[in-house]
Amino acid sequence: MKGFKEFIMQGNVLDLAVGVVIGGAFTALIGAFVDNLIQPVINVFGGTNVDGLSFKIIGANEATRMDIGALLSAIIAFLITAAVVYFVFVLPVTNARAFDRKRRGLPEEDEGGAPEDVVLLTEIRDLLSAQRGGTTPAQGDALPPQV
Template sequence: MLKGFRDFLLRGNVVDLAVAVVIGTAFVAIVTAFTSGIINPLLAVFGGSNEMGLGFQLIADKPATFIEVGPIITAAINFLLVAAILYFILVVPAIRMNKRFSNADESLTENELLIQIRDLLAEQRSRSDGKHSSVAQPQPDGDGERTY
């Protein structure tokens, strides 16, 4: 049971996910500091003379009815900045490294690869049946349908 758990933890995807969470958390702290130090004061400029910030009041005499738009904009900016940083610092280099060091022949499409597999299987089947055709011919089965 412990060996299975160890294998699970040491799988590449789990380790990559853990690293991404830790790095993502660190970037969130940096981006939050950036937005609270720079973006929020800029949004406050658009809030006008309202001391509550960027937003609008539903009922003039009740401060509890103030709808704040600034924190929503700040959260959206946080999300976009974190996503962009993670994409350009982690995902793009990982894709480039994967393409550079990949041994797979990526010039073939999936359909071309499936056609090659089909042709190889048909050739192998024809050799074992004593035929010399390189492509399998459809054979009617018991239901009248043609199978390969």
């Protein structure tokens, strides 16, 4: 069970799962919501125009129709989908990972700091320098080349 938990908590597995869920399950729901509730409200701003917020660049040519209402509806659908993904998937998983790290006694991840391997290499460099009797270089300085 522990191995399964580690597999599920990997970042790439979670990203893939979120993508599949968003692509499959929410497309129809959000599309229906926007088409049936949001689009009619947006079309109200078109006044007495039966096409809502759309117009034709060339009146007799249907292919020149520009539908501003459909564009606004698509933007709203995207924002709703992004909010659902964040609050239903990303935020709970982020909190669960932080709780798991805290429970296991691991330090919290510092996204602004250096990667763990860089920190370890810096510590090794400083220890080797101290063993040679030299001074420890300042943070970010490189060791002088050995001849």
